[in-house]
Amino acid sequence: MPMYQVKPISGGDLKVDLPTCMYKLPNIHAQPDSGSCIDNLLQNGEVDPALKALEQRQDEILRRLYELKAAVDGLAKTVTTPDADLDATSLSSAATMCASKEVADLDTLLGKDLGALRDIVINANPSSPPLSLLVLHGLLCQRYRVLSTVHVHSSVSTVPPKLLNCLGPRHADSYTRQRFQLGFTLIWKNVPRLQMKFSVPNMCPIEGEGNVARFLSRLVGLEPQDPVAATQSDSWVDTAVFQLAEGSGKERAAVLRALNGALGRGPWLVGSELSLADVVCSCCLLQTGTSATSTPANVQRWLKGCQNLGHLACIIPLLQ
Amino acid sequence: MVIGLHLPQAGEEELQAQSKKGLKKQQKEAEKAAKKAEKQAKLAAEQQSTDEDDFAKDRYGVSPMVQSQQKLDRVLVRVQELTPQRADQLIWLRARVHTSRAKGKQCFLVLRQQQFNVQALVAVGDRASKQMVKFAANLNKESIVDVEAVVRKVDQKIESCTQQDVELHIERMFVISMAEPRLPLQLEDAVRPEGEGDEEGRATVNQDTKLDNRVIDLRTTTSQAIFRLQSGVCQLFRDTLIKKDFVEIQTPKIISAASEGGANVFTVSYFKTSAYLAQSPQLYKQMCICADFDKVFCVGPVFRAEDSNTHRHLTEFVGLDIEMAFSYHYHEVIDSITDTMVQIFKGLQDKFQTEIQTVNKQYPSEPFKFLEPTLRLEYLEGVAMLRAAGVEMGDEEDLSTPNEKLLGRLVKEKYDTDFYVLDKYPLAVRPFYTMPDPSDQKYSNSYDMFMRGEEILSGAQRVHDAQLLTERATHHNIDLEKIKAYIDSFRYGAPPHAGGGIGLERVVMLYLGLHNIRQTSMFPRDPKRLTP
Numbered sequence: 001m002p003m004y005q006v007k008p009i010s011g012g013d014l015k016v017d018l019p020t021c022m023y024k025l026p027n028i029h030a031q032p033d034s035g036s037c038i039d040n041l042l043q044n045g046e047v048d049p050a051l052k053a054l055e056q057r058q059d060e061i062l063r064r065l066y067e068l069k070a071a072v073d074g075l076a077k078t079v080t081t082p083d084a085d086l087d088a089t090s091l092s093s094a095a096t097m098c099a100s101k102e103v104a105d106l107d108t109l110l111g112k113d114l115g116a117l118r119d120i121v122i123n124a125n126p127s128s129p130p131l132s133l134l135v136l137h138g139l140l141c142q143r144y145r146v147l148s149t150v151h152v153h154s155s156v157s158t159v160p161p162k163l164l165n166c167l168g169p170r171h172a173d174s175y176t177r178q179r180f181q182l183g184f185t186l187i188w189k190n191v192p193r194l195q196m197k198f199s200v201p202n203m204c205p206i207e208g209e210g211n212v213a214r215f216l217s218r219l220v221g222l223e224p225q226d227p228v229a230a231t232q233s234d235s236w237v238d239t240a241v242f243q244l245a246e247g248s249g250k251e252r253a254a255v256l257r258a259l260n261g262a263l264g265r266g267p268w269l270v271g272s273e274l275s276l277a278d279v280v281c282s283c284c285l286l287q288t289g290t291s292a293t294s295t296p297a298n299v300q301r302w303l304k305g306c307q308n309l310g311h312l313a314c315i316i317p318l319l320q
Numbered sequence: 321m322v323i324g325l326h327l328p329q330a331g332e333e334e335l336q337a338q339s340k341k342g343l344k345k346q347q348k349e350a351e352k353a354a355k356k357a358e359k360q361a362k363l364a365a366e367q368q369s370t371d372e373d374d375f376a377k378d379r380y381g382v383s384p385m386v387q388s389q390q391k392l393d394r395v396l397v398r399v400q401e402l403t404p405q406r407a408d409q410l411i412w413l414r415a416r417v418h419t420s421r422a423k424g425k426q427c428f429l430v431l432r433q434q435q436f437n438v439q440a441l442v443a444v445g446d447r448a449s450k451q452m453v454k455f456a457a458n459l460n461k462e463s464i465v466d467v468e469a470v471v472r473k474v475d476q477k478i479e480s481c482t483q484q485d486v487e488l489h490i491e492r493m494f495v496i497s498m499a500e501p502r503l504p505l506q507l508e509d510a511v512r513p514e515g516e517g518d519e520e521g522r523a524t525v526n527q528d529t530k531l532d533n534r535v536i537d538l539r540t541t542t543s544q545a546i547f548r549l550q551s552g553v554c555q556l557f558r559d560t561l562i563k564k565d566f567v568e569i570q571t572p573k574i575i576s577a578a579s580e581g582g583a584n585v586f587t588v589s590y591f592k593t594s595a596y597l598a599q600s601p602q603l604y605k606q607m608c609i610c611a612d613f614d615k616v617f618c619v620g621p622v623f624r625a626e627d628s629n630t631h632r633h634l635t636e637f638v639g640l641d642i643e644m645a646f647s648y649h650y651h652e653v654i655d656s657i658t659d660t661m662v663q664i665f666k667g668l669q670d671k672f673q674t675e676i677q678t679v680n681k682q683y684p685s686e687p688f689k690f691l692e693p694t695l696r697l698e699y700l701e702g703v704a705m706l707r708a709a710g711v712e713m714g715d716e717e718d719l720s721t722p723n724e725k726l727l728g729r730l731v732k733e734k735y736d737t738d739f740y741v742l743d744k745y746p747l748a749v750r751p752f753y754t755m756p757d758p759s760d761q762k763y764s765n766s767y768d769m770f771m772r773g774e775e776i777l778s779g780a781q782r783v784h785d786a787q788l789l790t791e792r793a794t795h796h797n798i799d800l801e802k803i804k805a806y807i808d809s810f811r812y813g814a815p816p817h818a819g820g821g822i823g824l825e826r827v828v829m830l831y832l833g834l835h836n837i838r839q840t841s842m843f844p845r846d847p848k849r850l851t852p
Binding site: 115116117119121123149151152153154155175176177178185187189197199200201202 | 649651665666669688689690691692693695696697698700701703704705707708709730733734735736737759
């Protein structure tokens with residue numbers, strides 16, 4: 001203790017005759033446990049255990065604050081890294097670096113788990129099943145423990161059984177939702193556009209099959225890390241959704257020609273591996289129906305390649 | 321003394337004023353009486369004159385009270401059957417006078433039968449006399465009449481009636497039962513949507529008036545629709561469960577011991593001792609399971625002596641209770657119950673669309689949405705969703721009513737369903753007979769079901785082992801002596817089972833999006849109401 005101690009001048013228990021017409025308040029000057037406190041101090045520096053606990057708590061809070069600061073700094077670094085003015089030479093090195101990196105875990109991708117199952121809810125119209133999302137669901141299942149459920153919304157009267165089973169058989173553990181890392185809830189509903197809802201308080205719904213496919217592809221690492229390739233992939237996704245699936249005959253023919261051209265240069269649409277572009281384009285192509293005569297050779301070869309990888313197996317029953 | 325002087329004067333003045341007023345009043349009354357007498361005399365004269373020269377006097381009047389004097393072969397047509405196909409037919413019909421409005425030599429009536437109504441016309445002509453039109457115009461509202469009339473197609477749709485394409489041209493009409501001229505409430509006022517009355521300065525009827533005069537209130541289209549739908553819920557509940565091989569059972573309502581804990585029970589005198597009114601058929605349902613009935617349900621009154629005057633509590637309501645033995649996991653039971661609910665919702669959606677629309681006219685609400693199979697969330701997930709929305713609560717804390725509502729909104733936003741199951745409640749907030757969770761002793765195999773964010777069913781896997789049940793009861797400080805019979809019923813082999821109970825009134829209220837349970841109870845019982 002830096003200060004010296006003086007014994008109290010007057011006794012703590014001074015008796016004063018108080019009038020009875022007023023109410024009593026506890027004495028704010030005298031400490032109720034002043035006696036014991038003095039004793040403690042007199043016993044030369046031995047600290048009260050309560051004080052110790054307080055100190056520990058403070059240390060703990062400070063430690064957590066430091067951790068938090070470190071986390072925020074890390075985040076800030078990733079956000080503020082200038083990538084707009086990267087030159088082409090550094091791009092390739094960045095790409096290889098990213099490729100070697102394992103796909104980050106769900107906590108960093110989707111935010112901290114609050115104890116609830118992270119449930120991805122997809123509202124889809126049974127008149128146009130989102131085939132590409134079903135393929136991505138299959139890929140998600142390979143990487144994570146996914147609880148897949150299919151529901152029918154009351155806005156839809158009947159749904160063919162093949163759509164009810166499109167996410168495969170029920171997981172054996174499906175009775176405990178807590179055992180899963182991710183939920184994939186497909187709701188057949190009368191919606192004009194496909195819709196995905198994830199974290200309702202923090203995130204607006206994502207609309208359109210292509211956009212939802214982008215979201216899911218990030219979880220399975222199917223989106224190219226290299227910015228150029230990612231842009232190309234993005235472009236193919238939009239082309240597939242807007243021109244192949246929803247476009248007129250002329251537009252489709254144009255896309256088929258473009259696909260044929262691109263596939264003449266390599267086995268896959270973007271880069272040397274299967275990417276989101278391949279998944280979405282092949283699904284849209286399969287959904288609109290392909291005849292052997294109208295499909296160019298490169299496209300046919302590529303479609304076979306896609307099917308050989310096995311990812312498309314889950315949507316084959318839906319095409320019949 | 322000043323005051324004393326003034327007071328009598330003031331008094332006198334007042335007295336004088338009063339007497340003056342009184343005089344005026346008397347005069348007025350005298351005038352009124354005179355007028356009345358005059359009117360009566362006139363009426364009598366008219367009556368006489370009508371008696372004299374009314375060619376149609378046999379075609380209308382007040383029938384003698386129907387005492388089953390004769391058995392007529394006359395076929396009475398239903399108002400809802402009045403379609404253009406019946407055009408130009410002469411039919412008999414019994415209905416209430418909904419409104420009657422004279423217009424010169426014609427009188428327009430609206431005749432009502434339950435939720436259906438049709439326009440009818442009495443016009444002076446070769447069938448009806450002037451006196452008959454007058455008679456029709458003076459009919460008291462809500463009187464029951466027998467009418468013979470010709471069905472006629474109309475060129476312009478009658479927007480105010482349910483039978484829009486036809487009207488009736490009355491040839492004979494007889495009053496079967498006359499209503500009193502003054503009704504305690506007007507039907508039009510009772511069905512006016514909330515808020516609309518205020519704007520246009522028209523009357524609405526408050527809830528207590530409606531409930532005090534329930535017989536008239538129940539005649540409104542809204543009430544007719546609500547209780548037809550309620551009957552539908554019961555019917556669908558029975559049909560679905562019978563199809564699932566359930567057995568309907570009847571359980572006693574007078575019981576010797578309080579079933580749940582002992583609080584909130586009504587005590588009734590029972591000869592030399594006292595008894596209780598059953599809070600739930602729980603024990604008896606479980607005993608039936610132990611007696612190998614496998615799957616049982618019952619529909620019957622349930623009593624709660626809770627002094628809570630809320631929009632969703634009644635002291636007597638109809639319980640739809642289910643209990644079922646399962647093979648290996650209580651989710652089999654949840655699936656059964658939720659499927660039953662979904663079948664009810666679907667049935668209502670298909671068969672009661674007009675009723676739903678009718679109620680919606682007075683009490684607009686969003687249509688009831690649901691998923692099939694029903695969404696099942698776990699309690700911890702619910703808590704996490706609430707926390708993400710800014711609610712602070714402990715893991716093992718029970719959901720408060722506002723939190724239940726909020727969670728309902730959050731679930732609706734994400735999954736767009738008004739019906740879901742919340743599974744795995746904390747053991748601490750459930751009754752002693754709830755089976756603990758096998759992997760985490762803090763939780764239990766229990767569930768609540770929600771409609772539009774309000775709880776409608778509470779259920780669980782029950783402890784079917786006498787020893788564990790004794791332990792749980794001791795843990796809850798329950799007097800073992802009082803529940804001896806209950807525990808003993810599990811001593812001779814009991815199948816694992818689970819179940820739950822639904823409140824019929826709540827289901828109807830929440831399905832229709834109504835805001836008070838008294839609207840869906842025909843003769844509601846709450847702490848403040850025992851009549852009618």
